[in-house]
Amino acid sequence: MTRITGVSLRRVLDSRGNPTVEADVLTESGGFGRGAAPSGASTGEYEAIELPAGESIAKAREHAVPRLEGLYAGDQRAVDAALRAADGTDDFSNIGANSAVAISMAAAKAAADVLGAPLYQHLGGAFRGENFPVPLGNVVGGGEHAKEATHIQEFLAAPVGAPSVSEAVFANAAVHAAVADVLDERGVPAAKGDEGAWAPPISDADAFEVVDEAVDRVEDEVGFEIRFGLDMAAAELYDDDREAYVYGDEAKSTDEQIEYVAGLVDEYDLAYVEDPLDENDYEAFAALTDRVGDRTLICGDDLFVTNVERLREGIDAGAANSILIKPNQIGTLSDAFDAVELAARNGYETVISHRSGETEDTTIAHLAVATDAGFIKTGTVGGERTAKLNELIRIADDAV
Ligand SMILES: C=C(OP(=O)(O)O)C(=O)O
Ligand SMILES: [Mg+2]
Structure with a gap:
């Protein structure tokens, strides 16, 4: 057959x-x-x-x-x-x-x-389609995805209180639009980065204010809780020779970086922080997780690369409390599933993710439902991003 x-x-x-x-x-x-x-x-x-x-x-x-x-x-x-x-x-x-x-x-x-059968059911079984991931929506970004913008790679809206996946998806689009309004009010021009997020030429500190304001406005409108998170992609900031995280003219030691991120988690009630530290530093990941892991997700992307060996090392060290799953980081769906299962057995949250270069392929929407992932990171606007978001809405519609 x-x-x-x-x-x-x-x-x-x-x-x-x-x-x-x-x-x-x-x-x-x-x-x-x-x-x-x-x-x-x-x-x-x-x-x-x-x-x-x-x-x-x-x-x-x-x-x-x-x-x-x-x-x-x-x-x-x-x-x-x-x-x-x-x-x-x-x-x-x-x-x-x-x-x-x-x-x-x-x-x-x-x-x-x-x-x-729908793909999510073939991959995940008959009991899938009941839970849906919270979409993390990139609304402001820089780093490797847009030069001359923020040092932090992604500011991600996280509509954790949305009553449905559809309302969550639309809330993220509303935050994206509200960011444009706030930037406009401040007279800041903004192009878009690789994932469709706004890429304004502003400091990270200003970006926190802009996103915080945009999230507040949309939260008032929709009436459910929206928080936000970050992908710091800190391996890109880390300079091996200087043993420091470099933000333009400023450099932070590892201890200072941990202090900085812990402060951001508390100040902005961040729901999610991906790759806050260098991909080779399990120890620093563990120290930060120990400090703020009870109130936010510390996620390993470059740290774990969807690889069970690296995840096992992280679990042993107490590094992070969630894993980003990108099937192309490891090469097959079986390997990606193995990483999800190892994470679940050890109480690590799963976040299924797109890449900055994407196509219309919608597999990750099905993978997120099939694996019962808590989150999916797949952008906010732009055809290759909405392909996945709209597929999630269709899955939710068909599954009931
Ligand atoms: C989606 C990301 O970007 P890229 O695909 O460029 O690694 C990421 O770092 O999580
Ligand atoms: Mg990342």
Whole structure:
């Protein structure tokens, strides 16, 4: 039924206008699935390797496709094991994690198609579709996603009190619009960064004020609790030689960075702080988690890179209390699921995430519902972001 009869690969555009890999998987009973690889800009040092799209496709055609034909698309572990065997390395540096993840997602969708089940149900089972993740919406950003804007990479609206996923999604869009109003009132021009967030040429301190004000306005309008959070992407700020976090002319030692972030958590009642410290510093992550982990999520993105080995190290050290899950950081859905399960067994919250370079692919919306993730980070506006948000709304609509 779900036996794979064909896998085709092509180069398509991502949201930055770069080539990325799209995969189609066909099964003998006519099942069809399509997946496309996203791409990061502030990538973690320990991520699986993305090759140039053309090279990755050529390698995957030669090494992976012959192993996949004849396998059952519904046997996700077998498909993903075949991808790993075809690659033969730990980090997909032979065929590229971009082809691997595109094929892995396409196979899951082909299997769901044959089974006549929504993807989230095929991946997560009959009891999924009851809980929905809180969308974290990037409303102001800079760092590697927009030069000449904030040092902090992402300011994320978190509508934690929304009664439904649809109201949460619209609340984030309203915060995005309110940020534009507040910036306008202050006479600050703002372009948009890679993920559609406003990228104003203002200091981080001013950005906190702007986002706080925008969140307050929308909270008053909608009548439910909206907080906000950050992705500090601190590995990008950390200078190994100076052993300091560099914010333009200012530098902070690790202790000062911990103090700074703990102060922000208290001052702004932050719901979420991703990568507040360098990706190699489990100890500092543990110190900050110890300090504020009872009242906010400290999330590891570049720290864990969706990798069970790195997550296990973090759990042992007490570093962070949540993990960002990006399937292309590790290369397959099976590996991403393993990371989610290890996190859940150890009381770590799961946040399913897009990348700054995206396509119309909606797999992560299904993955978030399938894994019962507490949060999904997938932007606020822009077609490649709304593709996922609108899919979440459709899933919620169909699931009842
Ligand atoms: C989405 C992110 O950005 P990128 O895809 O550039 O790593 C992130 O850092 O969480
Ligand atoms: Mg991040």
